[in-house]
Amino acid sequence: MITLYTAATPNGHKISIALEELELPYEVRALTLSAREQHEPWFLELNPNxxxxxxxxxxxxxxxxxxxxxxxxxLAEKTGRLIGEGLRGRSETLQWLMFQVGGIGPMMGQANVFGRYAPDKIPYAIERYERECRRLFEVLETRLEGREWLADDRYTIADIANYAWVRTHRWSRVDVTGLPNLAAWRHRIRSRPAVERGLAVPPSSDGASRDDARFVEDARKMLV
Ligand SMILES: N[C@@H](CCC(=O)N[C@@H](CS)C(=O)NCC(=O)O)C(=O)O
Known part of the structure; x- marks a missing residue:
């Protein structure tokens, strides 16, 4: 059994999608981020960050x-699934996983901060992060030319990690026009039943603040 501490956000969805795909038994403990539950001492024991x-x-x-x-x-190493084979396949998977963790995630995060949440609208910052996100999306588009998946010709944790963020492009105001390979890949992933189930975790915003409820509602509207 696994306990997953999560919220209805891209980083949370990466894990619920993977757990659903792997059919591993897990229980969910949803955190209310706007109530700063993630800063409570019991949670800092689990993640000092x-x-x-x-x-x-x-x-x-x-x-x-x-x-x-x-x-x-x-999760991939525990099950031997959702990861490329051999040294080359594993390396490809890790490269595209790291591309998301160090690139797509932080850049889309900053696009959200400056484009949505910051009280001051700073055009330089808004444009910089939107442009950088678009550039990273174009890297994915090129990688997916003639390929169904990002790594080792198979569906891996690299696809799951990137998808969980790319699907929220509207929220981050990233222009996705003229990226047909990326669109086809998004639809390919979205049609997997495990993805549908993973995106429904946490199951409801019960007990969450109005802000969280609004975020959940918005996030759920961001289909593919
Ligand atoms: N690098 C971390 C980033 C995790 C992260 O930023 N999580 C967000 C939700 S998507 C969070 O917990 N935010 C709470 C906060 O900013 O206080 C990871 O990949 O796990």
Whole structure:
């Protein structure tokens, strides 16, 4: 059994999508981010960085893992699934996983901060992050030319990690016109039943603040 500490955000969805795909038994503990539950002492014991997602793998001696990339890698290594084969396939998977963790995620995060949440609208910052996100999307577009998946010709944690962010392009105001390979890849992933189930975790915004409820509602509207 695994406990997943999460919220209805791209980094949280990466893990629920992977857990659903792998059909691993897990229980969900949803955090209310706007109430700063992630800063409470009990949670900082699990992740000193005060961020979701975190898992506790009870079958591995209550192993605690934070950082979504590390969690995805753990799940792939534990099951031998959702990762490329051999040294080359594994390396390809890790390259495209790291591309998301170090590129797509932080850049889309900053696009959200400056484009949506910041009280001051700073055109330079808004344009910089939107442009950088578009550039990264174009890298994905080129990679997907003649390919169905990002790594080793198979569906891996690299696809899951990138998809969980790319699907929220409207929220980050990233222009996706003229990226047909990326659009086809998004639809390919969205049609997987495990993705549908993973995106429904946490199951409801019960107990969440109005802000969280609004975010959940918005996030759920961001289909593919
Ligand atoms: N590098 C971390 C980033 C995690 C992260 O930023 N999580 C966000 C939700 S998507 C969070 O917990 N935010 C709470 C906050 O900013 O206080 C990972 O990949 O796990």
């Amino acid at each position: 005060a961020r979701i997602p975190v898992i506790v793998d009870h079958d591995e001696g209550d192993l605690v893992i934070f950082e979504s990339g590390a969690i995805l890698l753990h």
